[in-house]
Amino acid sequence: MACAATKPPSAVTTRHDWRSEEVAALYQLPFSNLLFEAQQVHRISFDPASIEIATLLSIKTGGCPEDCSYCSQSASLPTGVKASKLMDVEEVIAAAAKAKEAGATRFCLGAAWRSPKERDLDRVIPMIQGVRQLGLEACVTLGMLDEGQAKRLADAGLDYYNHNIDTSPAYYHNIATTRSMDDRLRTLENVRASGVKVCCGGIVGLGETVDDRLEMLRVLANLPEHPESVPLNLWNHVVGAPIADRAERPDGIAFARLVAVARILMPASVIRIAAGRKYMSDELHALCFAAGVNSIFNGEVLLTTPNPEGRSDQVLLERLGFHRAATPHMASRCHEAV
Numbered sequence: 219m220a221c222a223a224t225k226p227p228s229a230v231t232t233r234h235d236w237r238s239e240e241v242a243a244l245y246q247l248p249f250s251n252l253l254f255e256a257q258q259v260h261r262i263s264f265d266p267a268s269i270e271i272a273t274l275l276s277i278k279t280g281g282c283p284e285d286c287s288y289c290s291q292s293a294s295l296p297t298g299v300k301a302s303k304l305m306d307v308e309e310v311i312a313a314a315a316k317a318k319e320a321g322a323t324r325f326c327l328g329a330a331w332r333s334p335k336e337r338d339l340d341r342v343i344p345m346i347q348g349v350r351q352l353g354l355e356a357c358v359t360l361g362m363l364d365e366g367q368a369k370r371l372a373d374a375g376l377d378y379y380n381h382n383i384d385t386s387p388a389y390y391h392n393i394a395t396t397r398s399m400d401d402r403l404r405t406l407e408n409v410r411a412s413g414v415k416v417c418c419g420g421i422v423g424l425g426e427t428v429d430d431r432l433e434m435l436r437v438l439a440n441l442p443e444h445p446e447s448v449p450l451n452l453w454n455h456v457v458g459a460p461i462a463d464r465a466e467r468p469d470g471i472a473f474a475r476l477v478a479v480a481r482i483l484m485p486a487s488v489i490r491i492a493a494g495r496k497y498m499s500d501e502l503h504a505l506c507f508a509a510g511v512n513s514i515f516n517g518e519v520l521l522t523t524p525n526p527e528g529r530s531d532q533v534l535l536e537r538l539g540f541h542r543a544a545t546p547h548m549a550s551r552c553h554e555a556v
């Protein structure tokens with residue numbers, strides 16, 4: 219969509235043709251220049267003092283047939299997480315109401331499925347509707363979807379579908395063998411075609427190189443449309459996960475650089491630091507917010523692994539003078555490719 223004719227000088231332009239060398243050059247900028255660039259683009263689309271709070275709920279835990287080597291919920295890994303049945307709709311809505319009271323504006327439901335069956339969707343759809351009736355945005359992550367399934371979720375009023383590419387295409391076979399990057403991209407296409415907004419990001423700290431991390435961001439940025447929401451997970455250690463042998467968390471500066479590059483590449487997307495915040499100091503949180511992060515998950519657990527305790531987030535946001543806002547977007551967005 220072109221909007222150049224009426225574009226004010228500060229309107230955001232989104233590109234979908236990033237080259238690896240350009241992305242690497244951004245990452246290597248002097249830190250102050252990188253942050254300055256990230257802050258400049260952040261301020262075009264967003265109020266930089268506004269942070270979205272989302273809450274996660276695992277509605278179907280464990281027993282997953284996929285072999286993702288980082289995940290506590292894979293049935294093929296000795297992680298000690300027991301498989302449970304899909305939660306009842308009433309329990310889910312009660313949890314959503316509690317999340318709303320605690321300040322969340324988005325409620326995300328996660329299920330450890332390779333892909334949902336039609337009868338699973340029959341049960342998830344009333345959950346989505348109940349979450350939306352509370353005035354919360356609804357996001358679900360249920361594994362791979364075909365076109366018809368994505369359409370069913372769109373018709374139910376789903377706001378976002380989360381489905382991560384997780385790492386670079388070249389590193390992908392090291393993290394999962396029961397599915398491919400192409401499978402992930404196909405689901406993302408189906409979600410995009412349905413009209414549901416896309417939430418897609420990845421994980422760092424799985425033994426990948428800096429180039430793999432940047433390539434992951436480049437793949438996201440070069441999608442035909444940027445994901446509206448980009449979760450960046452730092453691997454939350456899982457006992458029994460085979461990836462633990464090669465896992466290595468980036469240091470805080472490297473992580474902040476990555477966040478800043480994500481912000482520059484996807485200037486109008488909400489960027490969330492998701493898993494792994496328990497390893498991050500208040501100061502690193504502040505650096506990530508300054509580099510373009512504008513969303514976090516609250517609550518003591520994510521799906522199965524720990525998250526910083528809720529009160530500490532609230533205190534930190536107050537110390538930083540930030541406020542909570544549903545989708546911290548500014549009014550206008552321009553999806554213009556250059």
Ligand code: SAM
Pocket residue numbers: 288289290328329330331332359360361362380381382384419420421451452453454455456493494521523
């Ligand atoms: N089964 C669905 C799927 O894989 O798309 C949804 C749930 S899955 C847990 C959602 C995402 O959580 C994964 O794609 C991965 O990015 C992230 N994740 C899973 N385990 C993690 C961990 N231990 N640390 C950080 N992120 C993790």
Ligand code: DTB
Pocket residue numbers: 274290326328359380382419420449450451454492493519520521522523524
């Ligand atoms: C995402 O990228 N991160 C969230 C959400 N999407 C579903 C999941 C994080 C899960 C961390 C591992 C766990 O708690 O089991």
Ligand code: SF4
Pocket residue numbers: 282283284285286289290291292293329330331332361
């Ligand atoms: Fe299953 Fe998703 Fe975990 Fe992979 S990441 S094992 S698909 S729950």
